Amino acid sequence: MKKLLLLFLSSILLISCNQKQEKIIDNTQFSAEEKIDSTNIKTLFNTALTEGKSYEWLRDLTQNIGGRLSGSPEAEKAVIWGEKLMKEVGLDSVWLQPVMVPHWVRGEKEVATYTINDIQKDVPICALGFSIATPKTGILAEVIEVKSLKEAEEIGEKLRGKIIFFNGAFDNTIINTFQAYGGCAGQRYAGAMVCGKFGAKAVIVRSMTNSIDDYPHTGTMSYGDLPKEQYIPTAAISSRAAEILSTDLKKDPTLKFYFKQNCETLADAPSFNVVGEIKGAKTPENIMVVGGHLDSWDLGEGAHDDGAGIVQSLEVAYLFKKNNIKLKNTLRVVFFMNEENGIRGALKYAELAKLNKEKHIAGLESDEGGHTPRGFSIDANTVNTKLLQSWKKLLTPYGLHDLDKGSSGADISPLKAENVTLVGYKPDSQRYFDYHHSSTDTFDKVNKRELELGSASMASIIYLMDKYLYNNTPVKP
Amino acid sequence: MKKLLLLFLSSILLISCNQKQEKIIDNTQFSAEEKIDSTNIKTLFNTALTEGKSYEWLRDLTQNIGGRLSGSPEAEKAVIWGEKLMKEVGLDSVWLQPVMVPHWVRGEKEVATYTINDIQKDVPICALGFSIATPKTGILAEVIEVKSLKEAEEIGEKLRGKIIFFNGAFDNTIINTFQAYGGCAGQRYAGAMVCGKFGAKAVIVRSMTNSIDDYPHTGTMSYGDLPKEQYIPTAAISSRAAEILSTDLKKDPTLKFYFKQNCETLADAPSFNVVGEIKGAKTPENIMVVGGHLDSWDLGEGAHDDGAGIVQSLEVAYLFKKNNIKLKNTLRVVFFMNEENGIRGALKYAELAKLNKEKHIAGLESDEGGHTPRGFSIDANTVNTKLLQSWKKLLTPYGLHDLDKGSSGADISPLKAENVTLVGYKPDSQRYFDYHHSSTDTFDKVNKRELELGSASMASIIYLMDKYLYNNTPVKP
Numbered sequence: 001m002k003k004l005l006l007l008f009l010s011s012i013l014l015i016s017c018n019q020k021q022e023k024i025i026d027n028t029q030f031s032a033e034e035k036i037d038s039t040n041i042k043t044l045f046n047t048a049l050t051e052g053k054s055y056e057w058l059r060d061l062t063q064n065i066g067g068r069l070s071g072s073p074e075a076e077k078a079v080i081w082g083e084k085l086m087k088e089v090g091l092d093s094v095w096l097q098p099v100m101v102p103h104w105v106r107g108e109k110e111v112a113t114y115t116i117n118d119i120q121k122d123v124p125i126c127a128l129g130f131s132i133a134t135p136k137t138g139i140l141a142e143v144i145e146v147k148s149l150k151e152a153e154e155i156g157e158k159l160r161g162k163i164i165f166f167n168g169a170f171d172n173t174i175i176n177t178f179q180a181y182g183g184c185a186g187q188r189y190a191g192a193m194v195c196g197k198f199g200a201k202a203v204i205v206r207s208m209t210n211s212i213d214d215y216p217h218t219g220t221m222s223y224g225d226l227p228k229e230q231y232i233p234t235a236a237i238s239s240r241a242a243e244i245l246s247t248d249l250k251k252d253p254t255l256k257f258y259f260k261q262n263c264e265t266l267a268d269a270p271s272f273n274v275v276g277e278i279k280g281a282k283t284p285e286n287i288m289v290v291g292g293h294l295d296s297w298d299l300g301e302g303a304h305d306d307g308a309g310i311v312q313s314l315e316v317a318y319l320f321k322k323n324n325i326k327l328k329n330t331l332r333v334v335f336f337m338n339e340e341n342g343i344r345g346a347l348k349y350a351e352l353a354k355l356n357k358e359k360h361i362a363g364l365e366s367d368e369g370g371h372t373p374r375g376f377s378i379d380a381n382t383v384n385t386k387l388l389q390s391w392k393k394l395l396t397p398y399g400l401h402d403l404d405k406g407s408s409g410a411d412i413s414p415l416k417a418e419n420v421t422l423v424g425y426k427p428d429s430q431r432y433f434d435y436h437h438s439s440t441d442t443f444d445k446v447n448k449r450e451l452e453l454g455s456a457s458m459a460s461i462i463y464l465m466d467k468y469l470y471n472n473t474p475v476k477p
Numbered sequence: 478m479k480k481l482l483l484l485f486l487s488s489i490l491l492i493s494c495n496q497k498q499e500k501i502i503d504n505t506q507f508s509a510e511e512k513i514d515s516t517n518i519k520t521l522f523n524t525a526l527t528e529g530k531s532y533e534w535l536r537d538l539t540q541n542i543g544g545r546l547s548g549s550p551e552a553e554k555a556v557i558w559g560e561k562l563m564k565e566v567g568l569d570s571v572w573l574q575p576v577m578v579p580h581w582v583r584g585e586k587e588v589a590t591y592t593i594n595d596i597q598k599d600v601p602i603c604a605l606g607f608s609i610a611t612p613k614t615g616i617l618a619e620v621i622e623v624k625s626l627k628e629a630e631e632i633g634e635k636l637r638g639k640i641i642f643f644n645g646a647f648d649n650t651i652i653n654t655f656q657a658y659g660g661c662a663g664q665r666y667a668g669a670m671v672c673g674k675f676g677a678k679a680v681i682v683r684s685m686t687n688s689i690d691d692y693p694h695t696g697t698m699s700y701g702d703l704p705k706e707q708y709i710p711t712a713a714i715s716s717r718a719a720e721i722l723s724t725d726l727k728k729d730p731t732l733k734f735y736f737k738q739n740c741e742t743l744a745d746a747p748s749f750n751v752v753g754e755i756k757g758a759k760t761p762e763n764i765m766v767v768g769g770h771l772d773s774w775d776l777g778e779g780a781h782d783d784g785a786g787i788v789q790s791l792e793v794a795y796l797f798k799k800n801n802i803k804l805k806n807t808l809r810v811v812f813f814m815n816e817e818n819g820i821r822g823a824l825k826y827a828e829l830a831k832l833n834k835e836k837h838i839a840g841l842e843s844d845e846g847g848h849t850p851r852g853f854s855i856d857a858n859t860v861n862t863k864l865l866q867s868w869k870k871l872l873t874p875y876g877l878h879d880l881d882k883g884s885s886g887a888d889i890s891p892l893k894a895e896n897v898t899l900v901g902y903k904p905d906s907q908r909y910f911d912y913h914h915s916s917t918d919t920f921d922k923v924n925k926r927e928l929e930l931g932s933a934s935m936a937s938i939i940y941l942m943d944k945y946l947y948n949n950t951p952v953k954p
Contacts, residue, residue, distance in 0.1 A: 046650040172926070173523040175875055210926055372849065372905045374876070398652055399851070399905075401878040428849045428876075428905065430926045449649070449687055449907045 029393065037394055037467070041460045044319050045398060048456035053318055054311040055448040057085060058370075061311070062301035062443040069129075069298040070338040071103030071269035078294050079272045082310070082335045086276035089318050091333065094276040099348040101338040103269040104129055106298055107262030110235060111138075112204075114257045116248045123245070124238040125204070126216040126299060127261040128188060129341045130223070131234045134202065138260030139163065139233065141201045145249055149186055152194050160199035163257050165249075166191045167206045167242050170433070177210055177429040178368065181436075184208055185219070192234040193224040203234040204259070206242035208433060214238045215438040218297050220341040235261055273345045274335040278317055278327065286329040286470060287353075288362040290316050290462060293339030293411055300441030304432065307443075308370030308451055310335050312425075315455035316364075316462055327466045329361060336411040339367070343410055350414035362421045362465045364458055365409025369435075370451040371427040375402025376461055379413075380421040384469065388421070391464050400457055402426055421469055425458050506870065514871055514944070518937045521796050522875060525933035530795055531788040532925040534562060535847075538788070539778035539920040546606075546775040547815040548580030548746035555771050559751035559787070559812045566795050568753035568810065576825040578815040580746040581606050583775055584739030587712060588615075589681075591734045593725045600722070601715040602681070603693040603776060604738040605665060606818045607700075608711045611679065615737030616640065616710065618678045622726055626663055629671050637676035640734050642726075643668045644683045644719050647910070654687055654906040655845065658913075661685055662696070669711040670701040680711040681736065683719035685910060691715045692915040695774050697818040712738055750822045751812040755794055755804065763806040764830075765839040767793050767939060770816030770888055777918030781909065784920075785847030785928055787812050789902075792932035793841075793939055804943045806838060813888040816844065820887055827891035839898045839942045841935055842886025846912075847928040848904040852879025853938055856890075857898035861946065865898070868941050877934055879903055898946055902935050 027035050048054075065081060068074035079096065086094040112123035127133075145165045146152045152164060166187035170180040184206075191203040207217035216236045223231050237245070248255060274294060280286060292309020296302020317333050320326075337345035353360060375395070378385050389403045407413065408422035416422060427450070435441040504512050525531075542558060545551040556573065563571040589600035604610075622642045623629045629641055643664035647657040661683075668680040684694035693713045700708050714722070725732060751771060757763060769786020773779020794810050797803075814822035830837060852872070855862050866880045884890065885899035893899060904927070912918040 045652070049649045172526045175522070175930075177926075372907050396878070401873070430849050430930065431924050434924070447908050447911070449654075453652075453907065 034394065037464065040325065040463060041394055043323055044459045044463065045453070045456040047319050047322050048315065048452040048459070049449065051322065052315060052452040052455060054315040054451050054455050057311040057314065058303065058307050058446060058451065059443055061307050062303045066301045067298040068294065068296050068302060069104070070101040070271060070295045070341060071266070072298065075271060075295050075337070079274055079337070082274035082294055086274065086314065086333065089314060090321060091276035091317060092279045096272040097275055097348055097352060098270060098272055099337055099344050100268040101271045101344050102130070102342045103266040104341060105264050105266060107133065107264060110259065110261040112235070112237065112257070112259035114255050116252050116255050121244065123241045124214050124216045125235050125259055126218045127263040128205070128218055128221040128234045128236060130221050130265055131192065131261070131263055132231050133262050133264060134233045134260050138258055139202050140256050140258045142254055143245070143249060143257045145246055149190055149194050152191070156198055159195050162200055163202045163204060164191065164195045164200045165204050165245065167246055169206060170208070170210045172210055177433050180210065181208055181433060188219050188236065189221050190224065192221055192232050193226055196223065196226050196230040196232045200232055202232050202259070204257070205234065205236050207236045207239050207438070208436065209239055211434045212239050212243065214240055215440050217436060217438040218299055219437045233261060235259060271337045273337050273349055275332060276317070277330050277332040278320065280329040281326040282328040283470065284330045285359050286361045287332050287358055288329050288364070288462060288465060289332050289334055289360060289412060289415065290364045290458060291334035291336055291411055292366045293337070293345070294335040295338050295340050297340055297437045299437065299439040300435065301443055303441050303443045303446050304369035304435050305437065305441055306339065306367045308446060308454070309366035312366045312370070312451065312455040312458055316459045319455065319459045325463065329466050329470065331462065339411050346411040346414050353415065360415050360420050361470055362423070363408060363412035363415050364423045364425065364462060365412045366425040366454065366458060367409045367411065368425065368429065369427050369432040370446045370454055371431060372450045373399050373453050373457040374428050375400045375426045377404060377406035377408060377424040377426050379406065379408040379416065379423070381418055384421045387468060388423070394464070395460065398453065398457060398460070421465060423461060425454060427454055511871065514941065517802065517940060518871060520800055521936045521940065522930070522933040524796050524799055525792065525929040525936070526926065528799065529792060529929040529932060531792040531928050531932050534788040534791065535780065535784050535923060535928065536920055538784050539780045543778045544775040545771065545773050545779060546581070547578040547748060547772045547818060548743070549775065552748060552772050552814070556749045556751055556814070559771055563751065563753035563791065563810065566791060567798060568794060569756045571753040573749040574752055574825055574829060575747060575749055576814055576821050577745040578748045578821050579607070579819045580743040581818060582741050582743060584610065584741060587736065587738040589712070589714065589734070589736035591732050593729050593732050598721070600718045601691050601693045602712050602736055603695045604710070604712045604740040605682070605695055605698040607698050607742060608669065608738070608740055609708050610739050610741060611710045611737050615735055616679050617733050617735045619731055620722070620726060620734045622723060626667055626671050629668070633675055636672050639677055640679045640681060641668065641672045641677045642681050642722065644723055646683060647685070647687050649687055654910050657687065658685055658910060665696050665713065666698050667701065669698055669709050670703055673700065673703050673707040673709045677709055679709050679736070681734070682711065682713045684713045684716050684915070685913065686716055688911045689716050689720065691717055692917050694913060694915040695776055696914045710738060712736060748814045750814050750826055752809060753794070754807050754809040755797065757805050757807040758803040759805040761807045762836050763838045764809050764835055765806050765939060765942060766809050766811055766837060766889060766892065767841045767935060768811035768813055768888055769843045770814070770822070771812040772815050772817050774817055774914045776914065776916040777912065778920055780918050780920045780923050781846035781912050782914065782918055783816065783844045785923060785931070786843035789843045789847070789928065789932040789935055793936045796932065796936045802940065806943050808939065816888055823888040823891050830892065837892050837897050839900070839946055840885060840889035840892050841900045841902065841939060842889045843902040843931065843935060844886045844888065845902065845906065846904050846909045847923045847931055848908060849927045850876050850930050850934040851905050852877045852903045854881060854883035854885060854901040854903050856883065856885040856893065856900070858895055861898045864945060865900070871941070872937065875930065875934060875937070898942060900938060902931060904931055
């Protein structure tokens with residue numbers, strides 16, 4: 001009995017202790033206006049966490065359409081899906097912006113292999129976006145391993161006839177994984193450009209990920225100004241295969257690597273940005289954009305990249321409508337097409353905004369996955385940057401601590417101007433590159449609460465920008 | 478060509494922008510001493526992220542031993558595993574602390590079902606820890622649904638002969654999920670205690686989770702002071718089954734629920750805490766404890782709860798050894814036994830510490846999962862709380878923003894005293910209760926980087942406490 005009582009008491013202790021751990025939103029430190037803001041932000045979060053729609057929207061997009069590379073039938077289905085969904089949410093108006101997009105197709109599944117000590121090793125491989133195909137019979141050649149574009153440039157003419165293997169790994173000591181990506185992505189983007197001019201036969205690249213696994217991660221590449229006859233095929237191999245190949249090359253530097261891919265760049269294809277808006281109640285001419293990109297790579301389901309950003313952006317509008325919170329300015333939701341290989345949708349959107357003399361005051365993009373919220377990255381003038389940072393105490397109860405200056409996102413960046421405040425939503429980055437551009441970027445990797453917390457975080461910063469931003473813009477339009 | 482150039486430029490832009498996003502550790506704001514600390518903390522993180530062992534240790538524990546409930550053969554294997562591993566890491570001394578633990582066994586898999594409109598519905602169910610069995614033929618009875626212990630108390634005598642269904646759901650609007658847990662766990666713990674005294678036949682409880690899914694989540698319960706003849710069987714059903722049953726009860730309040738379980742509390746069993754330490758270089762009599770609990774529930778693999786905490790605690794010691802950072806005080810790693818259903822290991826540890834007149838100055842526990850770091854919860858006197866909070870600028874570059882007062886952890890809490898600084902490691906809580914105490918708490922749910930970031934976070938606060946804590950203790954021992 002005594003021990004049961006003890007157990008009971010210790011459990012009760014645990015429960016009450018855990019209750020104490022919750023960060024109470026301490027309104028006493030707030031001004032009257034901040035109390036209103038705090039209440040409205042709490043309402044946005046409560047609605048997202050109890051009546052959120054984003055997760056089911058994402059399930060629909062990823063399970064019923066799946067990967068949706070620009071120009072593909074799936075991308076066109078996604079356009080129709082997006083338009084229909086925006087109408088269902090009840091935006092005041094919904095329309096499509098036509099845009100021509102690149103149309104690259106992967107073709108049949110790639111194969112790669114090599115033999116060492118009479119053991120044949122099959123290598124998980126995928127073509128990079130915009131790469132040309134290998135000859136039908138594939139390419140077989142000796143391999144030169146390098147760690148960077150600079151190292152390849154220095155080797156120069158000796159690259160001729162070889163397959164160049166870029167094995168620059170993520171620097172795992174960098175806490176923000178996007179910076180580690182930034183340090184490596186150049187070899188994927190420009191590896192073939194650099195090696196093609198020296199007559200290399202092909203380029204293979206270690207996948208861009210923190211993780212050691214068996215999934216090749218694709219991504220866009222470019223031949224730059226190379227004449228067409230210097231174009232060479234390029235592909236990514238899994239990080240584990242890269243480690244093994246590197247080891248095997250030390251044992252046998254003359255081993256020959258074989259791969260075959262059948263990809264092709266077709267003529268540009270017609271596509272669309274999907275746009276919807278809620279008219280502003282007071283100054284409808286002022287536009288705040290919230291968006292992500294509708295296209296994705298073809299290997300996975302485009303769940304974190306960027307299905308999450310799409311459904312969160314629309315959920316921002318849903319949260320305001322659901323709570324009958326009227327914004328002063330127009331809120332425009334944009335599902336941008338073709339971020340992955342061309343940002344044509346983003347450029348078209350900015351072009352039309354200019355043509356139509358639209359007055360954008362703010363942009364918010366979600367394109368770093370659907371993980372737990374960490375904050376926002378602010379690309380704005382000094383006054384507005386400080387203004388946004390002054391909202392910190394309203395945001396930290398939701399785990400939104402990071403409010404540093406930085407870039408916003410590829411799709412809204414063409415809107416950059418002195419008086420336009422651009423913001424990138426920053427979820428936790430630790431798992432993002434485990435999935436990025438690979439077959440593992442699937443719906444089951446997205447957590448419902450984390451996704452909804454992101455929607456509410458985004459709605460909160462939109463709410464605050466709507467209320468405070470315009471009057472604080474230093475040079476009034 | 479122009480468009481390719483544009484693409485190239487936009488991509489380069491993206492890469493360089495992403496690089497800007499990394500929060501640079503700005504040493505200029507640091508004192509000379511803080512610069513040393515900042516460098517040492519960076520070293521601890523770098524080592525964890527490039528040479529960390531915790532993930533492979535966790536793989537071994539979860540894949541080769543698995544779930545390890547107190548008193549089970551698996552728990553005893555885990556003791557041997559822990560002792561061997563601590564020796565391999567090269568701690569100065571490693572020993573076992575004998576402790577008698579409760580020994581509850583689940584028996585054969587539980588079954589539950591009911592029929593409505595001639596459709597039979599099978600219900601995912603699991604017995605709660607310490608529950609008695611149903612009769613061999615099971616229990617069949619009408620169901621009364623309640624949302625809280627209070628509601629059950631109020632119904633009182635009318636509970637007689639019925640199965641009481643506690644359907645209090647997590648409040649999903651609470652950001653820290655541990656508080657939502659705190660708001661519900663009482664019905665699991667005391668449901669049978671309250672209803673048994675009114676002659677109810679059994680208690681079933683909605684699983685403690687934010688998620689709507691098909692997995693029953695177990696956990697400990699107690700009959701308190703009830704006479705044995707009032708003990709009734711109690712079990713958890715999955716959250717989705719709870720939602721469906723609730724709907725069905727509205728359609729047919731007389732439906733009869735059937736379940737059968739075969740669990741049993743055996744005589745207490747001998748077990749052990751596993752303890753190892755690195756002797757302090759200057760004041761070895763001062764002890765800092767870092768630990769988690771070695772036991773787990775039987776349904777999953779005890780990966781997040783608390784395999785993660787175990788391997789992180791040992792990795793703290795590994796990180797100091799690997800970097801040859803000598804601590805002034807003794808660092809003691811403890812794998813506590815029986816946190817889940819009795820905290821006997823924790824009580825034994827505190828009892829022996831008192832008996833042996835050991836001087837504990839600090840304790841750190843990791844028992845909230847292996848997710849991405851958010852901060853620490855501080856249970857200390859005012860002076861030391863402020864001291865720990867003054868380290869914020871050293872910790873925020875690693876995502877460690879939360880440094881609030883709060884509880885530390887069940888296993889170190891018996892060490893609480895005026896001059897003992899207790900700290901709970903706080904990873905992100907959003908996904909934790911998706912897995913907690915269920916069959917889904919498995920190795921694949923743990924992310925390597927997130928786990929390692931946790932180890933390094935814990936090592937960092939130990940490093941700082943070792944250096945600064947003792948001299949700032951207001952009442953010197």
